[in-house]
Amino acid sequence: MASVGTALRELRGAQKSAKGVSLYSRFVNRPAGRYLAAGSYALGLTPNQVTLVSAAFSFAAVAAVALAAPSWALGAAVWAALAVGFAFDSADGQLARLRGGGSAAGEWLDHVVDAAKLTALHTCVLIAFYRFPDAYGTEADGWLLVPLGFQFAAVVTFFGGLLTEKLKPKPAPGDPAAAPSTLRAVALLPVDYGVFCLVFLLLGGGELFALAYAVLGAVAALFLLAFLAKWFRELSAVRR
Numbered sequence: 001m002a003s004v005g006t007a008l009r010e011l012r013g014a015q016k017s018a019k020g021v022s023l024y025s026r027f028v029n030r031p032a033g034r035y036l037a038a039g040s041y042a043l044g045l046t047p048n049q050v051t052l053v054s055a056a057f058s059f060a061a062v063a064a065v066a067l068a069a070p071s072w073a074l075g076a077a078v079w080a081a082l083a084v085g086f087a088f089d090s091a092d093g094q095l096a097r098l099r100g101g102g103s104a105a106g107e108w109l110d111h112v113v114d115a116a117k118l119t120a121l122h123t124c125v126l127i128a129f130y131r132f133p134d135a136y137g138t139e140a141d142g143w144l145l146v147p148l149g150f151q152f153a154a155v156v157t158f159f160g161g162l163l164t165e166k167l168k169p170k171p172a173p174g175d176p177a178a179a180p181s182t183l184r185a186v187a188l189l190p191v192d193y194g195v196f197c198l199v200f201l202l203l204g205g206g207e208l209f210a211l212a213y214a215v216l217g218a219v220a221a222l223f224l225l226a227f228l229a230k231w232f233r234e235l236s237a238v239r240r
Helices: 004-012 023-043 047-067 072-098 104-131 141-167 182-187 193-205 207-236
Strands: none
Touching (some): 004 023, 023 047, 023 072, 023 182, 047 072, 072 104, 072 193, 104 141, 141 207, 193 207
């Protein structure tokens, strides 16, 4: 089995395109995932096992949000677990490429875990708002609609982007359309999952967390409208 250093060198030349990726994913999550992929490769783990490790960290954090009263320590622990889970989510694909390519079953598992994670995370915020209304300042019933709306925007964006990627023809190598845009990478930061996870650092602030979460939800809804218009326009030009 190759060493971590050898795996890292090979992974540097096996990265996906940075097109359509935010600065956080490009410069934080993918590099972290690269180290985790190299370590997983040296340990002999499979991509599917890495996906399950990602799920374990993510769902532990999700459960903590719903079950525990908000505090600064809880917020730090939830953010750390979500961030590590997200890095392992990047690592499974990188590990698959390092091993010569993934499988259809592995890609399916990865997307199912991602969809479950998104759905569960916002559901557990809703549960937290319901269980600890005094801590979050969410006594009004209308607050329970915020996680539902955020969940709707997040899930539709996830599946809409996934379908668009599958239905659009791949740009040829060297095509200017395939080049990453720094401006787009910055613009995508508000809806990057890794940036979203940072809001959980505010759990100890109670009402501050609820407000920041609601603002991010509104931003996600606005981005969804923009994404839907863009994707429909792009796919209208595709003949099948």
